[in-house]
Amino acid sequence: MWAGVVTLFPEMFTALTGHGVTGRAVKRGQLTVEYSNPRDHAHDRHRTVDDRPFGGGPGMLMKVEPLLEAIAAIRAKAPSPPRVIYLSPQGQPLTQKRVVELAQLDSLVLLCGRYEGIDERIVEMCVDEEISIGDYVLSGGELGAMVLLDAVTRLIPGVLGHADSAVEDSFSEGWLDCPHYTRPEEFAGQRVPEVLLSGNHELIRRWRLKQSLGRTWLRRPELLEGLTLSKEQQQLLAEFICEQET
Numbered sequence: 001m002w003a004g005v006v007t008l009f010p011e012m013f014t015a016l017t018g019h020g021v022t023g024r025a026v027k028r029g030q031l032t033v034e035y036s037n038p039r040d041h042a043h044d045r046h047r048t049v050d051d052r053p054f055g056g057g058p059g060m061l062m063k064v065e066p067l068l069e070a071i072a073a074i075r076a077k078a079p080s081p082p083r084v085i086y087l088s089p090q091g092q093p094l095t096q097k098r099v100v101e102l103a104q105l106d107s108l109v110l111l112c113g114r115y116e117g118i119d120e121r122i123v124e125m126c127v128d129e130e131i132s133i134g135d136y137v138l139s140g141g142e143l144g145a146m147v148l149l150d151a152v153t154r155l156i157p158g159v160l161g162h163a164d165s166a167v168e169d170s171f172s173e174g175w176l177d178c179p180h181y182t183r184p185e186e187f188a189g190q191r192v193p194e195v196l197l198s199g200n201h202e203l204i205r206r207w208r209l210k211q212s213l214g215r216t217w218l219r220r221p222e223l224l225e226g227l228t229l230s231k232e233q234q235q236l237l238a239e240f241i242c243e244q245e246t
């Protein structure tokens with residue numbers, strides 16, 4: 001996966017490229033991140049990248065010209081025609097379903113706005129898709145870009161070893177993950193569920209599935225609405241619900 005990032009703060013991305021699973025993916029060449037800074041494409045004496053909004057109102061907007069040049073510069077580095085994504089509260093919510101789809105692409109350009117946003121003509125001329133990481137307002141698009149790249153990178157074949165497969169992750173099946181435990185077997189008087197110590201892999205699989213479905217029913221019931229559960233999954237969820245009512 002090649003990702004070109006248009007940002008005033010490329011140094012922020014060391015949080016993604018320098019640490020953990022994503023940092024390892026970069027070292028292995030599974031993920032390549034390159035940058036284009038609109039400041040480098042602002043040619044006036046003060047290297048101005050923002051300006052006041054027409055019609056008045058608070059704050060500033062990112063200027064068209066430096067952005068357009070910065071986008072052209074990063075597109076020129078892409079190994080294949082990239083999908084251009086603008087991180088914005090006006091975008092479609094980022095879901096695991098969309099992450100799976102984006103992980104199939106060879107190259108992405110992520111446009112990170114600052115100030116109150118970008119001139120709408122840039123969206124119309126350059127952006128293929130607007131994506132939001134949640135219904136709240138951040139100081140810029142960089143954190144959203146890193147969230148998207150982290151989630152996508154985990155799905156690149158070979159990035160996650162068998163030890164931490166993405167298959168078991170929350171949302172990989174459309175529901176929440178089950179509870180997890182590690183040593184000690186008892187801590188502060190709380191024991192690990194006996195089934196997990198049983199060595200019976202079929203019982204463990206069923207317990208984990210039941211807990212995942214039950215936890216989803218309790219915390220995020222709307223996620224179940226879009227799913228077709230198997231007979232086993234329906235039975236396990238019914239058992240969980242019954243146990244809640246006793």
Ligand SMILES: CN1CCN(C(=O)c2nonc2N)CC1
Nearest residue numbers: 088113117132133137138140144
């Ligand atoms: C101009 N700038 C405003 C703040 N912003 C976000 O709040 C955001 N990005 O992705 N999901 C979000 N929510 C990014 C763009």
